[in-house]
Amino acid sequence: MSGLVGTIVEAWDELRIHRLRVLLALIGVAVAVTAITGVTAAVQMMNQAFKESADRQSGRSVTLDLYAWPTGAAGTAQPTEQQYAAEFDRIVERYGITYATRQLGGPIRFRFPTGTAIVNAQVVDPDYGVITRFRTTEGRWFTDADTQRFAPVAVVNEAFLAALGVTDLSSHPTVQLGTDTPVRTEVIGVYHDEWSDAPPSAYLLYDHVTRWGLLGADMANQTPTFKVWVPPDLAAQLRPLLQRDLAAALPGTQVEVPEPFTGQNVLDGASRWVVLGIGGFSLLLGGLGLVNIALVTVRFRIREIGIRRSFGATSGRVFFGVLMESVVATVVAGVVGVVLAVAVIKNIPVEKMFGGSIEDMPPFPVAAAVTGMVCATAVGALAGLIPAIVAVRVKVIDAIRY
Amino acid sequence: MSLLELSDVTRSVRLPDDRVLHILRGITLSVDAGEHISVVGRSGTGKSTLLNILGLLDEPTSGGYLLEGTSVAKLSGRRRARRRGDDFGFVFQQFNLLPGRTALENVAAPLMYARGRAFWRRFRLAADMLDRVGLGDRLDEMPDKLSGGEQQRVAIARALVRSPRVILADEPTGALDVDTGGEIMSLLDEIASQTGAALIAITHDLAVAARAQRHYRLAEGVLVPITLNAPGRITEWVGDVPTDRPDDAVATALS
Numbered sequence: 001m002s003g004l005v006g007t008i009v010e011a012w013d014e015l016r017i018h019r020l021r022v023l024l025a026l027i028g029v030a031v032a033v034t035a036i037t038g039v040t041a042a043v044q045m046m047n048q049a050f051k052e053s054a055d056r057q058s059g060r061s062v063t064l065d066l067y068a069w070p071t072g073a074a075g076t077a078q079p080t081e082q083q084y085a086a087e088f089d090r091i092v093e094r095y096g097i098t099y100a101t102r103q104l105g106g107p108i109r110f111r112f113p114t115g116t117a118i119v120n121a122q123v124v125d126p127d128y129g130v131i132t133r134f135r136t137t138e139g140r141w142f143t144d145a146d147t148q149r150f151a152p153v154a155v156v157n158e159a160f161l162a163a164l165g166v167t168d169l170s171s172h173p174t175v176q177l178g179t180d181t182p183v184r185t186e187v188i189g190v191y192h193d194e195w196s197d198a199p200p201s202a203y204l205l206y207d208h209v210t211r212w213g214l215l216g217a218d219m220a221n222q223t224p225t226f227k228v229w230v231p232p233d234l235a236a237q238l239r240p241l242l243q244r245d246l247a248a249a250l251p252g253t254q255v256e257v258p259e260p261f262t263g264q265n266v267l268d269g270a271s272r273w274v275v276l277g278i279g280g281f282s283l284l285l286g287g288l289g290l291v292n293i294a295l296v297t298v299r300f301r302i303r304e305i306g307i308r309r310s311f312g313a314t315s316g317r318v319f320f321g322v323l324m325e326s327v328v329a330t331v332v333a334g335v336v337g338v339v340l341a342v343a344v345i346k347n348i349p350v351e352k353m354f355g356g357s358i359e360d361m362p363p364f365p366v367a368a369a370v371t372g373m374v375c376a377t378a379v380g381a382l383a384g385l386i387p388a389i390v391a392v393r394v395k396v397i398d399a400i401r402y
Numbered sequence: 403m404s405l406l407e408l409s410d411v412t413r414s415v416r417l418p419d420d421r422v423l424h425i426l427r428g429i430t431l432s433v434d435a436g437e438h439i440s441v442v443g444r445s446g447t448g449k450s451t452l453l454n455i456l457g458l459l460d461e462p463t464s465g466g467y468l469l470e471g472t473s474v475a476k477l478s479g480r481r482r483a484r485r486r487g488d489d490f491g492f493v494f495q496q497f498n499l500l501p502g503r504t505a506l507e508n509v510a511a512p513l514m515y516a517r518g519r520a521f522w523r524r525f526r527l528a529a530d531m532l533d534r535v536g537l538g539d540r541l542d543e544m545p546d547k548l549s550g551g552e553q554q555r556v557a558i559a560r561a562l563v564r565s566p567r568v569i570l571a572d573e574p575t576g577a578l579d580v581d582t583g584g585e586i587m588s589l590l591d592e593i594a595s596q597t598g599a600a601l602i603a604i605t606h607d608l609a610v611a612a613r614a615q616r617h618y619r620l621a622e623g624v625l626v627p628i629t630l631n632a633p634g635r636i637t638e639w640v641g642d643v644p645t646d647r648p649d650d651a652v653a654t655a656l657s
Contacts, residue, residue, distance in 0.1 A: 002521035006514045017502035307498050310459060311512040312487015312564075314480050396459045397451075400498065 007317060011324035015332070018297065026333035028286025029379060033337025033372035034344070036279030040368035041345045052133055059131045059227055062235035066226035066242055067256040079250045081210070081223075087249040088226045091242060095230075101125035102206045102224040107216055110202070111176040112163045119160065121202045123209045123224075131229045139169045139189035142205055146188070152177070152208035155189035160200035177204075183212050235260060279372070286333075287379035291386055294326055298387040305391050306399025319388045326384025327377055334376035338369045403471050405567060405600055406433040406456060411465030413451050413623075425451045427623040429465070435567065438591065438601045440611035442628070443620035449604040450572055452620060456602060457570045458486040487515045491561030491599070493590070495573035497553045499545040499560075505532060506541040509560045516564060531559040535589060551582035555589065562593055569594050571603040575610055587613055 055061070066088070070078040079087075085102065092100045101124050108121040128134065129141035136155065146153050154175070156164075166173045169187060176182040185204075206224070209215055230238050239257050247255040298305075305318055313321070342364060413426040425448040433439060443449050454460035455467065458474065467474040469485065477485065491512075492498075499508050506528050513524035520527065532538055535555040545553055554574065561569055574590060575583030587603075587610050594601040605611050612630040619628045 002517050006521060010514055013503075013507075303498070304500055307500065308511070308515075309483070310457070310486065310490075310492045312483050312485075312515040314483040316480065317483075317515070397454045400459070400494070 003317070007321050007324050008328065010321050011328045014321075014325045015329050024293065026286075026290065026329055026336075028289045029283065029330050029333040029376050030286075030337040030340065032279060032282035032286045033334045033376050034340040035282050036276070036372040036375070037338055037365065037369045038341035038344050039279065040365045041341060042348065044365055045345070045348065055131075055133045060133065060229050062232045062260045063131055063227055063229050064235060064239055064242060064257055064260055066228070066246060067258075068223050068226075068246060068250060068253050070223075071252055071254050079253060083250065084223055087246060090249070091245055092228065094245070095238060095241070097228045097230060099127040099130050099229040101128040101131060101227050103128065103227055104206070104215075104222055104224040106222065108177060108202075108204070108209075108214060109216075110160075110200075111182060112200075113165050114163070117163070117200065119200050119202055121204055123204050123206050123215070125206050127229075128203075128227070131227055135191065136189040137192050139187070141189055142203075147205055147207045149208075152183060152185040152204060152212060152214070153188045154185045154202045154204055155191060156187050156202040157191050157198060157200060158193045159198050160202055161187065161190050163200045178212065178214050181213070183214070280375070283375050283379055287383050290326065290330070290380065290383040294322075294383055294387040295390065298322060298390050302391075302394050302399045303401075305394060306396050306401075309396040310400065315392045319392045322388040322391045323381060323384040326387070327380040330376045330380025330383070331373070333380075334373040337372060337376065341369070341372075404432040404468070405435045405437075405470060406431070407466075407468040408432075408456070408462075409466045409468075411455065411462040411467060413448070413455060413460070414463050425623055426455070426462070426625075429623075429625045431618070431625060433568070433600050433602065435600055436595070436598050437616065438594065438614040439603070439616045439618065440614035441602070441604045441618045441620050441625070442606065442608060442611045443604075444606075447620045448623045449620050452625070453570050453572050453602070453604050456568070457490045457492060458482045487512065487564065489567045491564065491566035491569045493554070493557050493561045493569065493571040493574045495576035497545070497550075497557045497577070499553055499556055501545065504542045504544060505537060505548065505556045505559075508545065508556055509563050512560060512564050520564065528559070528563055531563045532556070534593065535559045549582075550578050551586060554578060554582075554586050558586070558590055558593065562597060562599070565597060566599055568600045568602065571601065571605075573605055574603060575605065575607060583607065583610065 051061070055063075059065075068084060072078075088100070088102065091097075104123040106121065106123075107118040109116055110119050122128075124142075126142040126144050126146065134141050134155075137158070139155070141155060142153065154177075161167070161169075161173070164173050164175055164187070169190065173187045174184050175187065176184050204214070228242070239260075243255050243257040247253065305313075308318065345364065408429050408431045411426060411429040412424065414422050414424045417423055429452060441449055441452065451460060455462050458469075461475075469489070474482065500511055503511070506525060509528035509531055510524040513520055513527060516524070529538070529541055532541055535558055537552060537555055537559070540548065540552065545556065548556065554577075558574075561571075569590070571590060575586055578586060590601065590603075591613055601614070603610065603614060608630060611617055617628050617630050619626045
């Protein structure tokens with residue numbers, strides 16, 4: 001026990017006393033560990049940013065889109081919108097799907113202070129917000145309670161709000177929509193314009209739109225798309241079942257459930273190897289620097305090693321001691337590297353770097369940090385091996401006289 | 403049974419030009435516990451080699467070396483190192499203090515290789531030993547801030563901190579002035595006597611050598627008992643004198 005503790009204490013003492021040398025030797029190792037850990041974390045964040053961006057476009061992984069449309073075949077009656085909705089509800093209930101929405105997009109008339117304008121609106125259910133990670137810059141997205149409200153509510157973009165002549169929701173702005181029987185709608189949420197000079201756009205609740213007959217002639221003839229968010233491991237099984245059940249329940253209807261978009265993992269395949277390759281190469285360079293300095297140091301310390309042998313240090317102890325110096329040093333460098341990586345990652349300007357904020361920040365890549373630490377320690381052991389052999393091969397009497 | 407016993411020990415090395423250099427020839431020496439022995443001789447006569455063999459830092463080419471009756475030749479490298487740490491304390495001419503470490507850390511350094519209580523209480527033991535050599539108030543001083551005499555005191559404290567059976571001093575006063583050298587030797591004698599350790603000192607200085615109970619002269623690798631009078635003059639040769647070099651020259655150099 002005292003031998004092991006003594007070796008570690010001795011190694012630590014050496015590092016403490018030669019801290020400048022150690023610092024110089026270990027910069028490379030620390031940078032390499034920072035690179036491995038930091039780049040992995042950054043790539044994971046980038047992945048998450050891409051994923052969330054994709055989620056906003058086409059729903060979370062895995063979102064299945066159910067398209068149904070009448071075939072127009074002779075002898076079959078076209079299902080009504082209510083039939084579609086009822087069958088869709090039945091399927092959602094049958095498979096215990098938690099998040100599901102209808103979606104229909106098209107022009108709806110809004111009466112702005114400057115006059116009536118046709119706005120491209122999306123008509124959805126409240127679950128749409130969860131499925132697509134919908135974010136408002138002000139106000140809120142729809143809740144289930146909103147569907148029970150008598151008057152419709154809307155979530156609009158900033159251009160829409162500007163067209164209303166208001167800058168925020170503090171005045172609870174309203175807008176009339178529809179033509180023959182207009183209805184006043186309260187704006188409860190605002191979302192960011194997708195691009196500059198974006199035209200006004202809005203989201204409305206499906207139940208409100210159908211209740212008030214707000215769909216234009218074009219939209220009234222359309223069948224809504226059904227979106228369901230299902231567990232990724234069940235998506236492949238569910239897809240044909242949903243298609244089969246809906247088609248069976250709605251005769252004369254063509255049903256399609258396309259292969260879902262699963263996104264792309266930036267850290268997959270070649271890019272992963274490039275990242276690891278850069279980190280590994282940095283670590284190799286750091287290790288070579290360490291070997292170089294450790295060798296010079298051992299030569300510088302030959303006399304000291306001789307003196308320690310006169311104290312009774314066995315060759316094994318000398319070997320292990322020199323090796324441990326390198327290992328302890330690289331472990332310290334590894335810790336510094338990981339801390340640096342954490343500091344960098346925590347201060348990354350996410351919006352600027354990835355073009356959008358991240359809702360679900362991925363956890364710090366502990367596996368990458370551990371990998372970096374293990375690699376650094378292994379490099380330390382390898383780098384310490386050569387000087388340790390040199391230290392042991394020195395004759396004690398030559399060393400004392402050195 | 404003697405503490406150390408060399409019998410007909412030789413040490414030779416092969417030179418790059420393939421000649422063999424005989425450093426020690428037929429050394430026979432017996433040292434008992436608590437004895438003080440001095441070895442005088444000119445530079446290059448093999449004094450340090452003899453000390454290294456005695457301290458298990460080097461191995462004889464031939465001959466026997468018994469350490470408390472155990473043949474050193476039969477000890478493994480690991481056992482030799484352990485016995486070196488347990489039984490011997492070294493005092494060097496150039497002090498050989500570890501750079502970058504305080505006086506306390508230097509004295510505690512040999513205890514890093516001890517086991518049990520000695521290891522865990524190393525700083526307490528080192529502080530006590532520094533106190534004994536009169537440096538109790540300089541524990542945290544770096545060696546380069548100490549005078550030569552103080553550095554050698556630290557070295558003596560370091561040599562004695564593991565309570566060795568034998569103290570091997572290689573020119574312990576060689577880097578010190580006469581007065582400081584005298585003080586250091588008095589300290590070494592005193593502490594060695596108190597701890598009951600045998601003291602084997604190698605020196606050029608006959609005055610230093612004269613402090614010992616038994617005196618030897620090493621010339622041309624041959625160890626010869628001599629008698630020194632109080633001021634440190636060789637008064638009597640005992641045994642054979644090597645014949646391949648005029649000994650009067652050696653005597654002149656030593657006197």
